[in-house]
Amino acid sequence: MRIKTLGQFIIEKQADFPYSKGELSRLLRDMGIAAKIVHREVNKAGLADILGMTGETNIQGEQVKKLDIFANEQFIAALQAGGECCAIASEENEEIIPVVNEVSKNAKYVVAMDPLDGSSNIDVNVSVGTIFSVYRRISLAGAGTNEDFLQRGTEQVAAGYIIYGSSTMLVYTTGKGVNGFTLDPSIGEFCLSHPNMKIQKLGKTYSINEGYYVHFPDGVKKFIKYCQEEDVKSHRPYSSRYIGSAVADIHRNLITGGIFIYPITSQNPQGKLRLIYECNPLSFIIEQAGGKATDGFKRILDLEPKSIHQRTPFFIGSPDMVDIVRDFMAKYSAVNV
Numbered sequence: 001m002r003i004k005t006l007g008q009f010i011i012e013k014q015a016d017f018p019y020s021k022g023e024l025s026r027l028l029r030d031m032g033i034a035a036k037i038v039h040r041e042v043n044k045a046g047l048a049d050i051l052g053m054t055g056e057t058n059i060q061g062e063q064v065k066k067l068d069i070f071a072n073e074q075f076i077a078a079l080q081a082g083g084e085c086c087a088i089a090s091e092e093n094e095e096i097i098p099v100v101n102e103v104s105k106n107a108k109y110v111v112a113m114d115p116l117d118g119s120s121n122i123d124v125n126v127s128v129g130t131i132f133s134v135y136r137r138i139s140l141a142g143a144g145t146n147e148d149f150l151q152r153g154t155e156q157v158a159a160g161y162i163i164y165g166s167s168t169m170l171v172y173t174t175g176k177g178v179n180g181f182t183l184d185p186s187i188g189e190f191c192l193s194h195p196n197m198k199i200q201k202l203g204k205t206y207s208i209n210e211g212y213y214v215h216f217p218d219g220v221k222k223f224i225k226y227c228q229e230e231d232v233k234s235h236r237p238y239s240s241r242y243i244g245s246a247v248a249d250i251h252r253n254l255i256t257g258g259i260f261i262y263p264i265t266s267q268n269p270q271g272k273l274r275l276i277y278e279c280n281p282l283s284f285i286i287e288q289a290g291g292k293a294t295d296g297f298k299r300i301l302d303l304e305p306k307s308i309h310q311r312t313p314f315f316i317g318s319p320d321m322v323d324i325v326r327d328f329m330a331k332y333s334a335v336n337v
């Protein structure tokens, strides 16, 4: 079988957008390049003792950076150099990063991202991810503004994630289905490995941090009990799988079916995950694969963002499972929120 690289695929798909000048294609390519650099560093994470701990100087005399800071810098540098985007919002930066230079002066996109999600998993050799979301700017010229990011998730023109797992994969959508590419390190290319990804209507896995059970809304508690009940027809009990990297949990559920939930808890009364650069892009991808994503009641992509780092409860995955938990929420938790 002939291999198709991410670069080739992006160029082919440009024909779907007859008036496009290729900016979005180039922006996606830039994300792919930064992803390869981050992949290289993530895969060296266990060598920190040999090469130098973070904050120290390694044997080459270079400062060793924490990987989430490193990833942030790589993606920002790739986007600044590419010139297709006029502002960046990142989980790592309180304020948005305006991009103004010769190449970006006609840029029409802004990018929101979580450069290294689940970064506490790095130290224990468990999967982490990058999440990104692309919007068309609404400001008129110059560097992008906060308003460019405060658009509903339905306005995204592209979204993707990279999972640094047993292999590194890039999965993205531009609103015409979802495609997954696996990095072949021997040739240094992302190769199309998962064309037209679809999520099962009803999975057999639920992913939630059950350690917080006592703090969950009643609707979520009832759903967890439902997942644990014996029922031959619906193949219950379901399996529980929780990695602690949303990208990894949602990626697994995309491939094998299931639901991921991060509800409100007493520690995180708004939920923990961030609407603009975590939940919106993941929701766009999962919806494009036939799944659903809500805050327990409303569709994530319809929520109106008020601030860049806003949090939301998050229920995402196989559509029938998201509907079932929504019914439990409506019945038992509607007054609690």
Ligand code: AHM
Pocket (backbone or CB within 6 Å): 091, 114, 116, 117, 118, 119, 120, 209, 244, 245, 246, 247, 262, 272
């Ligand atoms: P981070 O952005 O600080 O890395 O946190 C986000 C992560 C998600 O990837 C993961 O699903 C969740 O936080 C885990 O949180 P918890 O340890 O509370 O279950």
Ligand code: MG
Pocket (backbone or CB within 6 Å): 091, 114, 116, 117, 118, 278
């Ligand atoms: Mg995060």
